[in-house]
Amino acid sequence: MAESFAAYFRPWALALPQVAVDTRADGTLHARGWAVRWRWLPEGALEFRATNRMSNDRWQTLFPDGTSQQESTPPEMYADDDVEARRAYRQAWKAYKAALDERDMHPRATTDAPKKWDSENQLLWSLDADSSWKIETLPPRPEI
Numbered sequence: 001m002a003e004s005f006a007a008y009f010r011p012w013a014l015a016l017p018q019v020a021v022d023t024r025a026d027g028t029l030h031a032r033g034w035a036v037r038w039r040w041l042p043e044g045a046l047e048f049r050a051t052n053r054m055s056n057d058r059w060q061t062l063f064p065d066g067t068s069q070q071e072s073t074p075p076e077m078y079a080d081d082d083v084e085a086r087r088a089y090r091q092a093w094k095a096y097k098a099a100l101d102e103r104d105m106h107p108r109a110t111t112d113a114p115k116k117w118d119s120e121n122q123l124l125w126s127l128d129a130d131s132s133w134k135i136e137t138l139p140p141r142p143e144i
Contacts, residue, residue, distance in 0.1 A: 001046035001062040005038070008060075009050075013139045017125050028108035029125040031138055035107040039128075047071075049105040057096075059105065072096070 006015040012032040020027050026039035038048040041061070049059040049071075059071035074092035078085040100106055108126060110117075113133045117124050123136045 001044075001064065004062045004066070004068065005046060005048065009034070009036075010142060011144055013141050014123070017123075017127075017134070017136070020125075020127060025127045027125060027127040027131075029123055030107070030110055030113075031119055031123045032141075033119070037105050037107040039104070047103075047105070049100065049107070051107065072099075 002016050002021040009015070012034060014029065014031055014034060014036070016038065017027070017029070019025065020038070024040040028038075029036045033052045033054055034050055035052075036048055036050045038046060041047055044064045045061050047059075047061045049057065051057050056076045057073045059073055061069045061071065063069070074096045075089060078089040080086070110124065110133075113124055114135060117135055121138055123138050124133055125136070126133045
């Protein structure tokens with residue numbers, strides 16, 4: 001699943017920290033515009049939710065057999081002059097937030113992160129249970 005995660009984020013050269021893979025520890029990473037929350041499920045699957053300021057949310061579960069399941073995410077836009085579309089949009093985001101809350105899929109905020117972090121060239125990550133932030137150098141983005 002860690003390989004599938006890395007393949008998904010290949011254009012940004014993002015991967016889970018090795019200790020998270022080795023110990024099946026849940027956590028958060030931030031880099032190259034992404035904020036990613038991951039957690040390992042009891043059956044061995046890897047669930048992640050990723051947000052990016054330039055893209056829509058992504059929420060997937062990667063299973064040990066190589067399959068994946070796309071979780072439901074709300075629409076990014078609606079027709080401003082359509083009252084029903086506006087209502088449906090708000091309702092979808094409210095339900096989405098409730099699902100994220102229920103499954104603890106919000107990335108850890110960076111309010112206590114080191115100040116000298118370069119988000120384009122460094123991976124900022126932490127494991128759950130109030131661990132400290134770690135910074136690693138990111139590899140160059142691949143030519144795609």
